[in-house]
Amino acid sequence: MANVQTFKATAHLQDGVKVITKARQFELIIDEPTNLGGTDTGMNPVEALLASLGACQSIVARVYASKFEVVLDDFRVEVEGDLDLDGFFNRSDVRPGYSDIRYTFYIKTSSSEEKVESFVQFLESKCPVGDTISNPVNTKLNRVIIENGISL
Template sequence: MTTTTIDTQPQLASFDVSGVWQGGLNTRVEARQFTLVVDEPPTIGGADEGANPIEYVLASLSGCVTVVIRTVAAELSVEVGSVETQASGTLDLRGFLGTADVSPHFQHLDLGITLSTTATPEQLAELQTLVAARCPLLNLIKDAGVDVRETWDVRDA
């Protein structure tokens, strides 16, 4: 098991985006030098010109988990051959539509991680524990009270 040194000095990082409504349900969002189009499918009243906000949350979670897996694996000197993620969540649209007193966020979220690695069972357990503890988006979703169903499919690298 790796020993952890506790750093008592904050190391704050700020992130900024700006969004401009483009009409309908479409928003153009600038993040650094990147442009994202946020829209809804026609079934919700959008023009389907981009992923919707919930899909971006799932995409962000997938990216965040991958970054944390790679970062922690490097710290543990664990070889990772590949990482694949799949995320899906279920909403009760009545919260968004305002037709019932239910939360508009995920009711539950399924996160599947397929990992090829040469990690021992002990290293894998430590990797999984540290990823769960250190992934900002995973913790944000869990802290909202969302039931996260996480599965790991581990294969030899």
């Protein structure tokens, strides 16, 4: 039986390229660095994507470590990606998104290397953000609502 849950978030453009994003009761400011036209008050969207991947992998690690008898004394992820800005700025036909994303797990543990390897293989297969990035997802514009400022 399927157990599908719908998650929602909103993004509200402010001055310049600053965006206030909300999900449930939480807010996150997304902005661009000054050299990309922003005010540098928050991560930019592609940095937030990398951070989301690392956070998701960390959460999966915490949830499943005991199943693999892996003791997590410390766990962190460093994530980096290559993006050709010419795609975003419409200067060439290269894709505007990441071409490559790499990550490194730093695991402080007393558990055996064999257990850690099995654990990491499982972890990589269960991270929803990693799966979303790695596999095609159906994305579509639902609708456009033109708000003309006239109240009824």
